[in-house]
Amino acid sequence: MKKILIKGLLILLLFVNTAFAAAPLSSWNDTEHKKAIITFVEQVTKEGSPNFVPPAERIATFDNDGTLWPEQPMYFTMAFVFDRIKALAPMHPEWENEQPFKSVLDGDMETFMKGSLSDRIKLDVATQAGITTEEYAQVVKEWAATALHPESGKLYTQMAYQPMIELLNYLRANGFKTYIVSGGRIDFMRPWTEAVYGIPPEQVIGSSFKTKLELRNGKPVIMYLPEISSLNDGPGKVTSINQYIGRRPIAAFGNSDGDLEMLKWTTDGSGAHLALLVHHTDEYREWAYDRTSSFGRLDKALDEATAKGWTVVDMKNDWKTIYVFEQQ
């Protein structure tokens, strides 16, 4: 009795929701790529279909930089760290003569880009030294609410890709659990991903530093240690998916060679799957780059996508609008 009543109500609710909902992916042009997405979703959600996947197993993983928002003229996480270094510089006069700090303070990208990964890590360590994870989250929130992109003049978060947000919503409306699996810092994303993408902190995976529980004035706090815990790029994305999610995704979305292993891992599962690359082809509305870019290089993964028939979104032709701010 109870079950029948609930089922009836759920069906009615579903009907109302569907009848009134805007068409999905309305910022996408009606190309083969939009069709590929919709066909995949219809297949895995249709009960009785040979490709049906139970809701609990509908895991979708998204790269962030270059997939959900831009990564030019530099990774936005890097812009945050640069801003933070500048804000902290008055307390660190020694940085004026010390790399990589000097090149950041001088705005000398050419010198900075010649540095190593360990130079970049030095910046992270400097920005998180002596503050708790909760204080760091507050700093990120304030930056996300105020810092403007140098070219668009918009908030960085307003530059999130409208078509990808529609895609996230479309997948969630079809029972998918959406995750970010990014090479960027986990602590840099979590404070704003829920508001911008509808992805809660517990579904955000990224590179991270080790931490330690300490007492400060008798209260427990979590402090950063100056040691990388996980570099979440390339094969690291696959081992992180295993560590955090413990299931293989059935859909994965990326835009660069750092996403190649994640897409391969996804397509290597049994059953239906979707592997999608965002190709940055719009030099007017966004940026056009692939095989030789310093940020988001897309070379091997583009070859693999062509060979395997993955969906390669052509930003210029596939997207009616690019940014969230165009809708505001």
Added chain:
Amino acid sequence: MKKILIKGLLILLLFVNTAFAAAPLSSWNDTEHKKAIITFVEQVTKEGSPNFVPPAERIATFDNDGTLWPEQPMYFTMAFVFDRIKALAPMHPEWENEQPFKSVLDGDMETFMKGSLSDRIKLDVATQAGITTEEYAQVVKEWAATALHPESGKLYTQMAYQPMIELLNYLRANGFKTYIVSGGRIDFMRPWTEAVYGIPPEQVIGSSFKTKLELRNGKPVIMYLPEISSLNDGPGKVTSINQYIGRRPIAAFGNSDGDLEMLKWTTDGSGAHLALLVHHTDEYREWAYDRTSSFGRLDKALDEATAKGWTVVDMKNDWKTIYVFEQQ
């Protein structure tokens, strides 16, 4: 129009669900501890209440061994590893003369328990050498479906605590997201937690080994490395919660000193919270132990609970039934 219709239907659905639902926590006696749980849940879920917590922030973390199922006469994860060592022994004649393998094969718990943590890790490493994470999950599944507890003669998973499963269901019915945060191996729990506790793999956190993506016959596989990635006990539970969830729980459930930091972290948050310890007081139906036990020692946390007024469940008096199998 759409919103009003959906809201009306949701209210109706909620009404039907509430009207027909069995009383929550029916395996719990009507003691102050059951009341403390219900009062907490009613406070945080009642809109307009000063203690209201939005659903997205209703995070509840549960220890596993001794909190959701027993840990006597030894941790069940240890029983699994022992069984695995015995199964693999014919391929490792050298184990007959090598500790800690010898004491496991001889059933000599006294000698084994004198060993160090690194001895226990040796067993883990031996059981996962050369197999993929997916093969390991299969081995765990088969064990969980067949291995019997030496005293009850029941499947280990049938010994899950019925009152705690009702508590998990009750919390989830009230919008909580329930997590396991255990000192046990993450890979040992994930294959069966969804079936037994209704907790999906992505909400299971535990101790883990580092892993590596490799190609085997041209297919990507994840292999274990012989190096601990995270020891998820004591302060490690708090840093893991930060790493995996990125939010502070509002309710935490444990039974031993290894849960103390997690409970402190939870109660130190702003707003309403619940900290609960399961005290093993029933020597007839379960086991009675606390301050001097080798498994699940409850000493400092019991003092802290008394001092802070945390909810300490008295298994003997608070629980009508103990095990899932009593209901089957």
